[in-house]
Amino acid sequence: MTPLAAYLLVAALLFAIGLAGALTRRNAILVLIGIELMLNAANLNLIAFWRYGPHPEALTGMMFAIFSIAVAAAEAAVGLGLVIQIHRHAKTTDLDQMNRMKG
Amino acid sequence: MFEFLDQIFVILRHWLVSFLPAAWQQPAGVVMSVAVIVVLFPALFALTTVFERKGLARIQNRFGPNRTGPFGFFQPVADGIKSLTKEDIVPSSADAAVHFLAPVVLVVAVYMGFAVLPMGRNMVLVDMDAGLLFYFAMGASTELAVFMAGWSSRNKYSLLGAMRAVAQMISYEVVLLLSSVTVVMISGSLSLSKIVEAQNHYTWGLPHWYIFTPWGLAGFVMYAIAATAETNRSPFDLPEGESELVAGYHTEYSGFKFALFFLGEYLAMFSISGLGTTLFLGGWSAPFSWLGWVPSWIWFFSKLMMSIFVFIWMRGTLPRLRQDQLMNFAWKFVLPMCLLNLLVAALWRFLGDGWVKWAVCSGILIVAYVGMGLLEMRRGHIGPRSYRYAE
Amino acid sequence: MSLVFYLIAALVVAGGLAAMMLKNTVHCALAVTVAFAGLALLFLNLDAQFAGFAQILVYIGAVAILVVFAILLTKGSETPKDGVFSQTWLTGLAVASAVFAVLGWAVLQTAPMLPRATATPVVSVQQIGQALIGQYVLPLEIIAVLLTAALIGAVIVAIHEKEGAN
Numbered sequence: 001m002t003p004l005a006a007y008l009l010v011a012a013l014l015f016a017i018g019l020a021g022a023l024t025r026r027n028a029i030l031v032l033i034g035i036e037l038m039l040n041a042a043n044l045n046l047i048a049f050w051r052y053g054p055h056p057e058a059l060t061g062m063m064f065a066i067f068s069i070a071v072a073a074a075e076a077a078v079g080l081g082l083v084i085q086i087h088r089h090a091k092t093t094d095l096d097q098m099n100r101m102k103g
Numbered sequence: 104m105f106e107f108l109d110q111i112f113v114i115l116r117h118w119l120v121s122f123l124p125a126a127w128q129q130p131a132g133v134v135m136s137v138a139v140i141v142v143l144f145p146a147l148f149a150l151t152t153v154f155e156r157k158g159l160a161r162i163q164n165r166f167g168p169n170r171t172g173p174f175g176f177f178q179p180v181a182d183g184i185k186s187l188t189k190e191d192i193v194p195s196s197a198d199a200a201v202h203f204l205a206p207v208v209l210v211v212a213v214y215m216g217f218a219v220l221p222m223g224r225n226m227v228l229v230d231m232d233a234g235l236l237f238y239f240a241m242g243a244s245t246e247l248a249v250f251m252a253g254w255s256s257r258n259k260y261s262l263l264g265a266m267r268a269v270a271q272m273i274s275y276e277v278v279l280l281l282s283s284v285t286v287v288m289i290s291g292s293l294s295l296s297k298i299v300e301a302q303n304h305y306t307w308g309l310p311h312w313y314i315f316t317p318w319g320l321a322g323f324v325m326y327a328i329a330a331t332a333e334t335n336r337s338p339f340d341l342p343e344g345e346s347e348l349v350a351g352y353h354t355e356y357s358g359f360k361f362a363l364f365f366l367g368e369y370l371a372m373f374s375i376s377g378l379g380t381t382l383f384l385g386g387w388s389a390p391f392s393w394l395g396w397v398p399s400w401i402w403f404f405s406k407l408m409m410s411i412f413v414f415i416w417m418r419g420t421l422p423r424l425r426q427d428q429l430m431n432f433a434w435k436f437v438l439p440m441c442l443l444n445l446l447v448a449a450l451w452r453f454l455g456d457g458w459v460k461w462a463v464c465s466g467i468l469i470v471a472y473v474g475m476g477l478l479e480m481r482r483g484h485i486g487p488r489s490y491r492y493a494e
Numbered sequence: 495m496s497l498v499f500y501l502i503a504a505l506v507v508a509g510g511l512a513a514m515m516l517k518n519t520v521h522c523a524l525a526v527t528v529a530f531a532g533l534a535l536l537f538l539n540l541d542a543q544f545a546g547f548a549q550i551l552v553y554i555g556a557v558a559i560l561v562v563f564a565i566l567l568t569k570g571s572e573t574p575k576d577g578v579f580s581q582t583w584l585t586g587l588a589v590a591s592a593v594f595a596v597l598g599w600a601v602l603q604t605a606p607m608l609p610r611a612t613a614t615p616v617v618s619v620q621q622i623g624q625a626l627i628g629q630y631v632l633p634l635e636i637i638a639v640l641l642t643a644a645l646i647g648a649v650i651v652a653i654h655e656k657e658g659a660n
Binding site: 006037053080081083 | 499503506507510511513514519522523526529530533536537540541542544545548549552553556557560561563564565567568569576577578579580581582583585586587589590591593594597598601602605608609610612615617621622625626630633637640641644645647648649651652
């Protein structure tokens with residue numbers, strides 16, 4: 001197995017773990033943690049392809065990963081702000097109890 | 104002969120390593136340098152605790168410790184023995200794993216910062232291309248350790264202290280980064296050894312240290328403020344305020360773990376002073392060109408100890424800032440000044456050589472500081488200083 | 495594949511698993527921090543130093559602390575009475591396993607066609623800077639606008655409403 005395949009498998013495994021967490025946990029913050037893990041897995045994929053791809057001097061993969069890190073941080077901030085505001089309103093972060101559209 | 108003294112540690116390491124087979128030489132050299140750092144800075148820490156206690160005492164018009172050893176200089180030995188032999192109490196409701204790991208994570212993260220500091224000519228442990236970025240990455244990891252300490256104690260006061268400490272550290276981390284970015288911009292590199300080499304030139308005998316430029320002086324002042332806040336030193340030591348929160352986030356720690364927190368705080372102080380001297384004070388370069396014969400590592404460590412002395416001086420003199428005053432100061436005063444400093448540094452780069460750039464840059468900074476200072480004072484209704492003397 | 499890669503990969507996967515399976519929310523946040531650190535080490539293993547240090551600075555220095563603060567502000571450290579896993583956990587697990595199966599099959603099928611190990615690319619920070627201002631200046635400016643919008647948005651979303659507005 002080539003090194004690139006090994007990195008891709010690790011990234012796929014991390015993505016699946018993040019997805020499983022995002023789909024099965026009750027707490028909204030843990031869903032956000034799962035999403036962050038998925039974004040990180042995608043970043044790993046990008047950097048692995050940059051390293052073992054044909055033109056690493058073009059820096060495309062690394063740039064993409066850096067922008068992805070910045071966007072993920074911004075999204076985490078807004079997402080957590082939303083979770084805090086929901087907690088203030090519904091007094092809970094349990095996603096199983098938020099199954100109505102009416103506030 | 105002076106060049107031999109300057110490079111004596113490099114030559115010593117090279118000579119010691121030459122006894123080993125070729126494949127082992129490079130790892131052994133690295134291990135040797137790491138061992139020196141791991142031993143040297145705690146030794147400096149021991150010396151600093153004595154200086155601090157005696158210095159603070161003299162500022163407060165009393166003697167410091169003067170029983171153990173001549174003039175109290177064996178006090179750290181006594182403190183060390185006490186810390187190591189005290190009973191290690193862990194609260195029963197505390198989260199054992201996190202409670203144990205917090206001081207470890209703190210000390211490890213702080214030690215990593217020393218790897219990129221150039222302590223003399225050719226004396227960097229790892230000469231990284233992105234050395235400054237690595238330093239700030241390690242600094243960011245210390246905040247998490249502080250939070251872990253406060254939360255795992257299951258103590259309201261610890262948690263409050265930890266949250267305050269983390270909020271303070273995050274706010275001033277932004278200031279630290281922005282004031283370092285001006286240096287990176289002018290010297291054109293993130294590598295700390297290149298930044299020192301860019302300052303190692305002399306005009307008419309005076310050095311090209313960045314602190315002697317208008318934007319460098321402003322940047323250094325802001326860096327110093329942010330450094331005191333990052334390491335939770337007075338006047339920013341509300342999180343560990345001895346009279347307010349018992350002992351803040353390390354309330355529930357005793358014995359060796361408390362000694363580790365103490366060590367971590369002082370090592371962070373050394374590390375951030377080292378970075379400050381590298382960025383603004385010229386690192387290992389001598390103040391005058393005719394003093395270049397003194398070994399470079401002597402200059403670095405003297406500048407480091409002078410910064411530590413200034414830290415101790417500030418602790419003894421200035422009153423503590425309240426949490427909201429601290430955060431207001433960071434976000435509403437220092438951060439806009441940092442951004443202005445960035446603009447001024449850019450102007451400096453493009454105004455060419457001569458007196459024009461000095462006049463314009465100094466003018467902008469002075470007007471901005473005085474203007475904002477007067478604005479804040481008028482808003483806070485602060486009049487001229489009045490004195491009240493004891494009867 | 496070297497031993498270092500296996501160790502770091504094991505650390506990352508263990509961190510991720512712990513983050514998704516532990517009961518205490520703060521423990522989950524600390525476990526995901528370990529996963530982030532492991533990922534930064536993997537980036538360093540792939541000779542992407544800037545990305546690795548940026549990962550530590552942004553994820554461990556900012557996102558992890560944000561998550562921890564959010565947990566504390568929403569009383570997340572109390573264990574809920576109905577258990578920590580949702581009622582539909584089996585479906586979620588099945589979907590995640592299916593996704594991993596598809597991705598893993600795709601990687602293993604194309605493994606012989608993937609590029610072999612190439613020479614180490616030497617990337618200096620100056621090249622990254624030139625790329626950011628040269629070829630990638632539009633994404634840079636858009637990221638600046640995005641971060642400003644996120645900053646203002648997060649403050650507005652999470653701000654305490656004044657008493658009179660209710």
